[in-house]
Amino acid sequence: MHQKTLLQLARKHGTPLVVVDHKVLRNNYAQFRKYLPRVQVYYAVKANSDPAIVQTFYDAGASFDVASVAEFLNVHEKIKHLPAKQRQDFIWDRIIYANPIKAIETLQRLDPYKPLVTYDNHEEVIKIARYAPHSGLVLRLNVPNTGSIVELSSKFGAFPGEAVDLIAFAHNNNLVVEGLSFHVGSQCTNPKNYSQALQLAAGVFSEAKMRGFDLKLLDIGGGFPAHYDDTVPPFRRVAKMINAELDRLFPQPIEILAEPGRFLVASAATAIAQIIGKAVRAGKLCYYINDGVYHTYSGVIFDHTQYRMKSFKKGPTQICSVFGPTCDALDTISLAEQLPDVEMGDLLYSENIGAYSAASSTSFNGFPPAKVVHVNQ
Numbered sequence: 001m002h003q004k005t006l007l008q009l010a011r012k013h014g015t016p017l018v019v020v021d022h023k024v025l026r027n028n029y030a031q032f033r034k035y036l037p038r039v040q041v042y043y044a045v046k047a048n049s050d051p052a053i054v055q056t057f058y059d060a061g062a063s064f065d066v067a068s069v070a071e072f073l074n075v076h077e078k079i080k081h082l083p084a085k086q087r088q089d090f091i092w093d094r095i096i097y098a099n100p101i102k103a104i105e106t107l108q109r110l111d112p113y114k115p116l117v118t119y120d121n122h123e124e125v126i127k128i129a130r131y132a133p134h135s136g137l138v139l140r141l142n143v144p145n146t147g148s149i150v151e152l153s154s155k156f157g158a159f160p161g162e163a164v165d166l167i168a169f170a171h172n173n174n175l176v177v178e179g180l181s182f183h184v185g186s187q188c189t190n191p192k193n194y195s196q197a198l199q200l201a202a203g204v205f206s207e208a209k210m211r212g213f214d215l216k217l218l219d220i221g222g223g224f225p226a227h228y229d230d231t232v233p234p235f236r237r238v239a240k241m242i243n244a245e246l247d248r249l250f251p252q253p254i255e256i257l258a259e260p261g262r263f264l265v266a267s268a269a270t271a272i273a274q275i276i277g278k279a280v281r282a283g284k285l286c287y288y289i290n291d292g293v294y295h296t297y298s299g300v301i302f303d304h305t306q307y308r309m310k311s312f313k314k315g316p317t318q319i320c321s322v323f324g325p326t327c328d329a330l331d332t333i334s335l336a337e338q339l340p341d342v343e344m345g346d347l348l349y350s351e352n353i354g355a356y357s358a359a360s361s362t363s364f365n366g367f368p369p370a371k372v373v374h375v376n377q
């Protein structure tokens, strides 16, 4: 987004501010569809659950990955006006509840909607059979997450060697397993994770078939990397490899879906904050701004992502520290930003801050989350 537009919005709405550009959201969705034409897009709502963002993806024709009752209801809000049959078809065909571990109360809330849910262990099958017997099942596989920024494989996923037994166990509990899912880890810049995961999934598909279970669905998860900088491989290159592997390993007409979060929203948002304090500590220029890691920059902690800070003013730069507004020293956005010597009250901004940022913002220390404005809706 142009600096001039950002400055105008900051003047109009004040700071801290997050600007979400819906043209970028639509463009990212279109890119995903273009480069992975066999894959149905289920937006992973957890990446940014702002209802306006969910609405834009709904209008664009997306499906949804939800992982809590609140996220399910967020999407359900968009379809509640539909006639009952259409609404039920949407839930079945276009929503996946992709959290392999679900509390009993969650299953009880979901069951009337006859959802598609993921699972990865025996205990979960017993719970689902008892508390949400109308669900369809998708078995989540454990796959390599090597080199991905956010590692998920230590928490979720059945090992391929136990997969078909878990499918049989669900079957013996009167549940139907529709297919498999996996997640290669978030911000996956190592495309080999996808090829290995597809290879493992293909092996489970054929073993399942030999044992009489015909799987119809493959969910290739999230992980598609946002272009934070030029070290990230371009999406079209990752997609090309995935397409080739899908055609080689899954030539049959199965349903293929993905759950991208970050790729769709990261580049659509820019955060703008004001310099509220300035000091020199051990010879280093330190800026204190009115947004921080308990707020929009929460991805620094939870998402292991470093957002670059930029200045609207030009001038010779030096390595600076940038801190958030709270009293906690953990509220450190960066100890090494290349910035000019700007004044108190000036503004700094960060691009590519749409994913896992506002989503995990808090009100810690009494500082409310940044205001969010939507443009090009």
Ligand SMILES: Cc1ncc(COP(=O)(O)O)c(C=O)c1O
Pocket (backbone or CB within 6 Å): 044, 047, 065, 098, 099, 152, 183, 185, 186, 187, 221, 222, 223, 224, 259, 260, 261, 262, 263
């Ligand atoms: C089950 C599941 N699907 C999809 C996503 C979205 O992943 P990403 O934002 O890397 O695309 C996540 C993220 O944690 C997830 O846990």
